[in-house]
Amino acid sequence: MKKQGLKIRAALFLVMAALASSPVLTSVAAATKKDVSSAKDKKSALEQEKMKTEEAIKSLQGLKSNTESYVKELDTKMNDLQSQVTKLENNISSKQKSIDETAVKLEEAQKTEKKQYASMKMRIKYMYEKGDSSYLNLLLEARSLSELLNRAEYVSKISEYDRKMLDQYVATKESIADSKKKLETEKAELQEMKTQTEAKQDSVQLLLNEKNKELQNVNAQIGEKSAQAKAYEDDIKAQEAKIAQMEAEIKKKEAEEAAKKAAEEAARKAAAAGKTNNSTTKGNTGSTTTTSTGSSSLRWPCPASGRITSGFGKRKSPTAGASSNHKGIDISASTGSSIVAAAGGTVSIATYSYSAGNYVVVNHGNGLSTVYMHCSQLLVSAGDTVKAGQTIAKVGSTGYSTGSHLHFAVRKNGSYVNPSSYVSP
Incomplete structure (x- = not known):
């Protein structure tokens, strides 16, 4: 019995030593979910300012178009008057x-x-x-x-x-x-x-x-506002990188805590096994732990259509302002068709962008988020909790778009990945 107790204490000592020496546990991230929320709020504010700047550019471009038309009309009138003078x-x-x-x-x-x-x-x-x-x-x-x-x-x-x-x-x-x-x-x-x-x-x-x-x-x-919009865009990208870094740190911290709990649970089980089993043989002093990392598949985000008109990756830009490095897939659907959440999570962004139009970003945790662009209508707001399959928006053609469709994107640990690896019609 005394020898069995010594073995249990030795096992506990080894487990705790392993935990103490683990490089994962020695690096505890300083970022918190509150910090991420604050960073997202700042990013949202930047996007709002960028949107206002883009709206100002649009207004100025309208004024420019009207002024150019008026100048053209005045030029025509000048030519007519000159013709009259010559005739006279x-x-x-x-x-x-x-x-x-x-x-x-x-x-x-x-x-x-x-x-x-x-x-x-x-x-x-x-x-x-x-x-x-x-x-x-x-x-x-x-x-x-x-x-x-x-x-x-x-x-x-x-x-x-x-x-x-x-x-x-x-x-x-x-x-x-x-x-x-x-x-x-x-x-x-x-x-x-x-x-x-x-x-x-x-x-x-x-x-x-x-x-x-x-x-x-x-x-x-227009030149000044365009430069300002570019500066906001750079700031937003920097903020996105910061958010991605924070989310990675939080994920790391969660993994460390999970590992710590698993180790503590293993030690507890080992101690409990030592107390209840007095006839343990030599090979039964350890414990085997199975950790399953469940990966939930994402739902198809557009129930009304399964037709992909533009895939992920390099492509020829379909319209002025659209990216030639496609960071998602385009699903053709009629305006007003339902857009559903690919998985449960929290709405981190629900706003308008000059290029993306009305768009939604849903954070699913574990560094995974999904993006829904060019919507005609948004049915959720930032901070809302949504379920898988819940209608969150309607298909449209806002922003840089050549027709009614859903641009669906998947971000993993801050980087865009091919959505086809996660969803299928």
Whole structure:
């Protein structure tokens, strides 16, 4: 009996020595679940700030698009006004040419009128100086009545011709003068229209300059916000790495505690066996412990569809902003289809991202978490506890997406792994 007690104490001593010398137990992680929760809260806050920045970028891009459209419209208006100015200048030039040609005609008409007036004055002067005797003699010298009538008619025709021609030349001169005056009026009107159009040009150019400055300012703001979003993205990645490290430390601590409990349980059983079994043979002083590490398979996250449209790993980016290193699988499904939790766990993230759209992350413990992206609707919030198969969201096409589908991803100890190793339709 005494010898049996010594053996039991020796066994306990060996177990405790093994526990004390175990490298696993000598490194107890400082991180706690509270620290992980705090780190996740910080990450969530960063994601919220990043989302606000991305929304600001989206708003600025909308403003940029509107400003660019307005600038384009102003450019078109400037071109139209320039065409009007050019047309008016051509019309003014044409009017000036017509005015010059009319001035020449007017000058010629005035000369003709003067010549006709001079001829008429000479005849009147001749008649005045010679008196009526010349015409009387002309008539008396006629040798017949017929010649007399012819000579009388000749004298009348000369006077009538002089008057008619003078009236005609005066009318022509006045008509040409009226035409010249009308052309000059039209030219003045065209000149006024040109002046007004040029004033419009100046106003549009001023507005165009202001809009171009505004566009430059918007581009600068987009650049600043994009840099800020990139900084948030880097901070989020760093926070994710920190969370993964903490979770690994907690897992390590849990494993150490489990090993310690197992060793203590083995020692307790050994002690109990020594007390109850006084006839133990030489080979029965040890105990055999079987540790089973159960691995629960994950559920298929989209009951409505089993069609995978894009697998895990390298691929050609399907749309601007989408990754070419696919960190999950894409499951095609109609908008509004149910998305279920692949396993029970705690919702660590339920928010919106510019690239992932509405998305959920569920932490299942032991360093395993699942990700559900591009949702049309989220049905859970961060901190909620969910069961396997519980509907947590609806299929959609938010974020960087080419159509309605679920992007499903699996993270193991902080790294993305192929979901096909965990789930199947």
